[in-house]
Amino acid sequence: MAKTESNTNTNTNSTDLNSGYCSETKIYHSLRASVPLPPIHQPLSVAEYTFSLLRHSSINAEKTSFLVNSATGQSLTFSQFIQQTQSLAQSLEKIYSLSKNDVALILAPTSLHVPVLLLSLFSIGVTISPANPISSKSELTHQLQLSKPVIAFATSKTVQKLPSLPRGSVLIDSPEFLSLLTHTSGNYFRPVDVNQSDSAAILYSSGTTGRVKAVLLTHGNLIGAVGGYCQTVADSNQGAPKPDPGWLFTLPLFHAYGLLMMLRSCTMGITLVLMERFEFETMLGAIESYRVTYMPVSPPLIVGMVKSELTKKYDLSSLQVLGSGGAPLGKDIIVKFKEKFPHIEIVQGYGLTESTAGASRMMGPDEAARHGSVGRLSEYIEAKIVDPVTGEPLPPSHRGELWIRGPTIMKGYIGDEKATAETLDSEGWLKTGDLCYFDSEGFLYIVDRLKELIKYKAYQVPPAELEHVLQAHSEIADAAVVPYPDEDAGEIPMAFVVRKPGSNITEAQVIDFVAKLVAPYKKVRRVAFVNSIPKSAAGKILRRELVNLAVSGGLAKL
Numbered sequence: 001m002a003k004t005e006s007n008t009n010t011n012t013n014s015t016d017l018n019s020g021y022c023s024e025t026k027i028y029h030s031l032r033a034s035v036p037l038p039p040i041h042q043p044l045s046v047a048e049y050t051f052s053l054l055r056h057s058s059i060n061a062e063k064t065s066f067l068v069n070s071a072t073g074q075s076l077t078f079s080q081f082i083q084q085t086q087s088l089a090q091s092l093e094k095i096y097s098l099s100k101n102d103v104a105l106i107l108a109p110t111s112l113h114v115p116v117l118l119l120s121l122f123s124i125g126v127t128i129s130p131a132n133p134i135s136s137k138s139e140l141t142h143q144l145q146l147s148k149p150v151i152a153f154a155t156s157k158t159v160q161k162l163p164s165l166p167r168g169s170v171l172i173d174s175p176e177f178l179s180l181l182t183h184t185s186g187n188y189f190r191p192v193d194v195n196q197s198d199s200a201a202i203l204y205s206s207g208t209t210g211r212v213k214a215v216l217l218t219h220g221n222l223i224g225a226v227g228g229y230c231q232t233v234a235d236s237n238q239g240a241p242k243p244d245p246g247w248l249f250t251l252p253l254f255h256a257y258g259l260l261m262m263l264r265s266c267t268m269g270i271t272l273v274l275m276e277r278f279e280f281e282t283m284l285g286a287i288e289s290y291r292v293t294y295m296p297v298s299p300p301l302i303v304g305m306v307k308s309e310l311t312k313k314y315d316l317s318s319l320q321v322l323g324s325g326g327a328p329l330g331k332d333i334i335v336k337f338k339e340k341f342p343h344i345e346i347v348q349g350y351g352l353t354e355s356t357a358g359a360s361r362m363m364g365p366d367e368a369a370r371h372g373s374v375g376r377l378s379e380y381i382e383a384k385i386v387d388p389v390t391g392e393p394l395p396p397s398h399r400g401e402l403w404i405r406g407p408t409i410m411k412g413y414i415g416d417e418k419a420t421a422e423t424l425d426s427e428g429w430l431k432t433g434d435l436c437y438f439d440s441e442g443f444l445y446i447v448d449r450l451k452e453l454i455k456y457k458a459y460q461v462p463p464a465e466l467e468h469v470l471q472a473h474s475e476i477a478d479a480a481v482v483p484y485p486d487e488d489a490g491e492i493p494m495a496f497v498v499r500k501p502g503s504n505i506t507e508a509q510v511i512d513f514v515a516k517l518v519a520p521y522k523k524v525r526r527v528a529f530v531n532s533i534p535k536s537a538a539g540k541i542l543r544r545e546l547v548n549l550a551v552s553g554g555l556a557k558l
Contacts, residue, residue, distance in 0.1 A: 108173075125193075214413060470510070470524075
């Protein structure tokens with residue numbers, strides 16, 4: 001199991017204050033200012049913690065909207081949100097007999113009700129298990145076997161996918177559920193005594209390299225991820241929107257990045273404009289209508305903004321910052337984005353579901369100018385760069401597997417002790433599986449997934465590098481690169497390419513374009529044209545699906 005305390009503040013005289021690297025321990029330390037977290041032994045739920053930080057913000061809770069439906073304009077003020085959360089928590093305890101350590105599945109698209117439901121369940125110690133509402137029955141069956149929920153919260157459209165559960169299924173789009181948001185017995189709601197080491201959430205990893213795993217996060221994990229960020233932003237006033245901000249939320253709340261950003265916006269008193277269903281032009285209209293200043297996004301959305309002509313139809317002048325996470329974003333795309341939108345900063349971050357999302361991030365325009373980096377280590381996080389062959393920790397500018405440790409690292413994988421033991425060591429280090437390096441100033445760079453490196457003869461070819469090259473082509477809307485079996489080379493890079501509308505670019509032209517920009521061993525040697533690239537909700541390319549299609553002769557289906 002991972003340790004819940006971080007040793008980030010154990011810097012010695014051997015620590016380089018520019019890079020954060022300690023030559024004695026060979027550990028990289030966070031360069032962010034240390035901010036206090038509640039003592040780990042103090043009973044505290046992430047809901048209580050979130051509301052305690054909100055009470056210390058300068059907003060008028062009675063008048064300031066927290067949640068806004070972008071399509072209808074319907075909204076909840078912070079006061080209404082807190083009242084509904086407490087009312088629902090009370091009802092769930094009384095009517096459904098939900099109690100500490102029960103697991104609740106949530107299978108619903110983003111709406112005003114979902115954040116209320118999440119905070120209500122947190123406050124009574126129920127472990128949330130949000131799943132993608134478009135999941136198939138077979139995918140859900142696997143997830144249910146792992147998380148073992150006693151109750152489900154669904155909609156009239158998603159409930160049909162679910163089996164019978166011990167406490168049944170509650171429809172959050174029903175009049176009965178709405179009545180729970182405003183019905184209280186008149187008694188003051190007392191939050192359940194929740195320990196920070198108690199389970200808070202079971203989130204599902206994206207499954208890019210295999211079947212999804214159930215990641216168990218604690219209240220302490222979420223508190224660490226929320227508290228460090230919010231207090232640092234408040235102290236520095238960098239990397240965040242200016243006063244009176246509004247965030248537009250295109251992220252799914254069933255994903256770690258979406259859940260975390262929702263909690264962070266609540267603690268800081270920031271208005272969150274929600275999209276129940278993502279549509280690119282609708283998003284542009286919402287930015288204009290609600291004068292949105294900030295959006296947490298995944299890289300495909302940024303690529304879309306660079307290449308779409310629709311952006312010219314809307315006033316996007318309010319937008320100041322895009323926070324990009326979930327997958328690497330190429331330097332060429334960032335440069336083109338800045339040429340098109342010079343007033344908008346892109347701040348990248350890095351994290352895993354297993355690290356409660358944010359393990360590193362950029363803050364402010366100076367750091368944002370480090371194109372290609374995912375920023376510096378977050379508060380409380382320490383790291384190693386480990387040689388995949390020898391296991392030796394490496395200094396700056398050397399590539400190796402990134403290991404991270406801190407209070408936000410997961411408790412483990414549910415129902416998979418083997419995977420937990422392979423991912424977490426006895427000292428609390430999480431082995432990320434990502435090939436990375438730090439530069440001399442502590443900026444982290446992601447090269448690729450170790451398991452996804454293409455083995456061409458004696459060389460290792462990072463697919464992400466080739467994808468960034470391909471995405472820079474004016475006639476390519478999107479691209480993915482996977483290994484294709486080859487008798488002589490072992491594996492060769494194969495590109496799946498989505499042409500821009502009206503383009504007739506050929507396989508030979510794609511191969512030639514890449515060949516001019518990379519070393520000979522990295523050249524793309526096969527190309528397939530497809531209508532879209534399969535991706536997870538976080539924007540990660542589902543390479544396994546493409547590999548299966550390539551080797552099974554299923555390309556005709558695309």
